[in-house]
Amino acid sequence: MPAVAGSLYMASQHKGVPPLPPPLPRPLPVINLGRLTMDSASRALAVRDIVLACRERGCFEVVNHGISRSCMNGALEAASEFFQLSTERKEEFASDDIRQPIRYDTSSRDGISMSRSFLKHYANPLDDWIKFWPTQPPTYREKMGEYAVETQRVSMQLMEAILQGLGLGPSYLQEKLEGGVQFVALNNYPQSSAKKADKIGLAPHSDYGFLTILLQSSPGLEVMHHEDDAWTSVPAIPGALHVHVGDHLEVLSNGQLKSLVHRAVLNPNESRISIASIHGLSMDEEVHCAEELVDEHHPKMYRGSSFQDFLDFLPANMNRYKRYVESLRIDKP
């Protein structure tokens, strides 16, 4: 009998040996971003790794991205100090209106916040938005501003690599991306309690931009890869950032890359902060399937839409789609 894994497995069952356990979860790809600015061979390998990770896993971790530890820790500290302010102070930013330039909330009116409070605001270009940001804690604008500018830079590098890897060229959409939306969500989750059975902080969803860059103070982010039916926990690797594919990258790539379903679970040991930076085109700019990726074998899969369209869509469609992009499919039932 040939010594293939399947036959060994069968043989062990025949002898009454317990069946093999399911395969171990594959570790998430960790990509050294420094290679993008080295020689062209190193860049080509990094581009290949990034696109493969996007295609096969929908996400990856990046290291050597050029954002200093003190900048990342500064942003986490500023977020943590904001959430420690009195309720009254935080509620100065409370609003039901998702079009406000800054918004604080604690409830699940958005259909997915099960146990989190959040502060959301825009960040690019910084000069247009920073005036709306909190002045308490006093270092908030400086620390969050520095981190926002740095993540916008990393998002540009990543998008150039992805667009190159898709065959569209690194400067495809460049100006529109430079002037695009950067939406920053600071999330604050309580420590899970032994009494409460529900350990979900944020329910499963995808993000609507091209890319999300996420920094977490401790583990809690979980992702579901495209072919999987199970959650994979994303480790909080010191100094690393997590990156995942959003709905508009699925549209732009005409379905070659798929937006990633993810959720946040409560951490049993501590309260947790995450900072999600979502990058896309500007408010009214529609994202379409790239014509270069449409042909007779790959018909156009999605209709075009803008960030503005997403905001219009959201209030009436909470919980209808786990991924907004499903509503954009041309062949949807």
Ligand SMILES: O=C(O)CCC(=O)C(=O)O
């Ligand atoms: O807290 C997390 O890890 C996930 C946050 C998230 O998915 C979001 O803000 O969209």
Ligand SMILES: [Fe+2]
């Ligand atoms: Fe998200």
